[in-house]
Amino acid sequence: MGVGVGMNVTFRQLKLLEAVARLSSFTRASEELHLTQPAVSTQIKQLEDEVGMPLFEQLGKKIFLTEAGREMYEFSRNIARQFVDIESVLDDMRGVKRGSLKLVATATCKYFAPYLLAGFSKLHDNVQVHLEITNRENVVTALQENVPDMAIMGTPPDEIPLNYRAFMENPLVVIAHPEHPLVHEQRIPLEELLKENFILREKGSGTRNAVERFLQGRNLSVTATMEMSRNEAIKHAVMAGLGLGIVSLHTLEFELKLKKLAILSVEGFPIMKEWYLVTRSGKRMSPIAQAFHDFVLNETHNVVPLPQIPNIII
Amino acid sequence: MGVGVGMNVTFRQLKLLEAVARLSSFTRASEELHLTQPAVSTQIKQLEDEVGMPLFEQLGKKIFLTEAGREMYEFSRNIARQFVDIESVLDDMRGVKRGSLKLVATATCKYFAPYLLAGFSKLHDNVQVHLEITNRENVVTALQENVPDMAIMGTPPDEIPLNYRAFMENPLVVIAHPEHPLVHEQRIPLEELLKENFILREKGSGTRNAVERFLQGRNLSVTATMEMSRNEAIKHAVMAGLGLGIVSLHTLEFELKLKKLAILSVEGFPIMKEWYLVTRSGKRMSPIAQAFHDFVLNETHNVVPLPQIPNIII
DNA sequence: AATTACCATATATTTTTACTAATGGAGTTG
DNA sequence: CAACTCCATTAGTAAAAATATATGGTAATT
Structure with missing residues (x-):
């Protein structure tokens, strides 16, 4: 079953409650939120109906919170605080400041993949990068199960629909x-x-x-x-x-x-042969994954030392 | 200034997010919530627009949460939990199980008011009752400032619009x-x-x-x-x-x-003379205040011992 | 008593939301 | 390959919700 929230309270109502309580005035709250006063009145009234108790009382000219109102006010402050939190988390994610990147790669990649991760990590402090080196078969099943953001391998499998880009010889x-x-x-x-x-x-x-x-x-x-x-x-x-x-x-x-x-x-x-950066086709890459993708395509040659072939003229 | 909640996320969207994430399916979520599939799709899409990042990805037949999606999912669970909390608080308040009652009374009331409070408290365990005994002037200003739920006094003042009920000689x-x-x-x-x-x-x-x-x-x-x-x-x-x-x-x-x-x-x-139970007119009495009001009107004679006048035939 | 400040309410209007129906794409299954 | 599942998207329509406008009441103020 669902979340079990019986109340049909909207965030909008909580916002209005907060404003009215803070300003002790329906009219001023309506001004602050660019609404008319009746709009505020009806919203508050609906909230009161949901709560089942009056939230405000008017005595003379003054507006007071009832006890239930104080509880709901506190509640709406809590909710607002949570919104602030999640917003900053999302901001960081959008800005590639925070998040995680999960890579899977075939065995031979262990000789160069760490250079890629190191180079990328240097640019993005709070990004957690995780690299799993395993055999080809496990890489394929990991892709099938959508575990990693991306895989690095020498030959993309054809069992699943994929996007791949060669990035290094x-x-x-x-x-x-x-x-x-x-x-x-x-x-x-x-x-x-x-x-x-x-x-x-x-x-x-x-x-x-x-x-x-x-x-x-x-x-x-x-x-x-x-x-x-x-x-x-x-x-x-x-x-x-x-x-x-x-x-x-x-x-x-x-x-x-x-x-x-x-x-x-x-x-x-x-x-x-070539090394490929592989994603499941249709995968919506996170900003971080996208950033890593771009990084690999553009910077690999600056970051990964490829041994010279000494005695052969190709 | 206001709460700074920039996001226009609705509670409804969070409910849908939760359902889709839990069921890993737009279609099944739409069934659970008695909606059509396009309705769910568009709501989720709006939420994604608010967040600025995709929340779900479809790979083959399966639906996965993106990292941002996981954050938002967690967020919606937190919000839901808070709703559950506030609901139980409100339930208690509606049921007169919890809350507080603030009384102000004039000096002479100290001889009987404690009997009223004791009797009432016995019936309502988690209700905090507060009684302030002070002079008449302070009682009046307390009423003016809407501090107490109710006042007890011998003569209601006429400076402010009041409701009063005599409850005892x-x-x-x-x-x-x-x-x-x-x-x-x-x-x-x-x-x-x-x-x-x-x-x-x-x-x-x-x-x-x-x-x-x-x-x-x-x-x-x-x-x-x-x-x-x-x-x-x-x-x-x-x-x-x-x-x-x-x-x-x-x-x-x-x-x-x-x-x-x-x-x-x-x-x-x-x-x-008589003793009066006094409230500001227009005051929306809390369930507790209402309960106390009723209690005083009905039970005072059972609870307050009135000394007999011994040697006088009235 | 007149004026003012403030909220409530009724009615009208706009906006939002959801539904139906249809279509298309992508992937899975037989 | 055909049939099927699932989601995205679109267009048109209906329903619901939010808001605005207009008006009225109450209490404070002069």
């Missing part, structure tokens, strides 16, 4: 141990590359899909000697000399600087 | 020291009485006025050898043998029982 590169024999070759043909052992992400992962689509376009395919569900695990396997890997360049910031891994120059690589 | 009697020579005479003629010394209330007091009017009607007058502003003082003076006094019978409860004072049998006495 996502180069997939082949990585090898720095002392791997292929490291110093240029423009390695794919056929040659595929003779190597590969440590890949599991089937169904965005990266794996992209690789397979890429090879399929050339009537080739790859078999993984090992499958791993974490980029970190793949990198370590490659560092351990167990084979080659294919990962997003974003995952390699430190390993390249420390020369723990090398990027191979392979024909057709890097596979150029 | 107020016999004025002549008192003497128990060994005064006149004590055993019956039907003492006034002329003889007036040869005595008199200790009277000051001019302008209700008792004094009544006495003077009474004598004036018979072309007589009295001069006070002493004037005192307190009934207690008069009684003590009489007990001390300084002369005769004229006081309300109500003041004599204990003195008669203890035979400290005697009442004389005087021609034309006791002067029969």
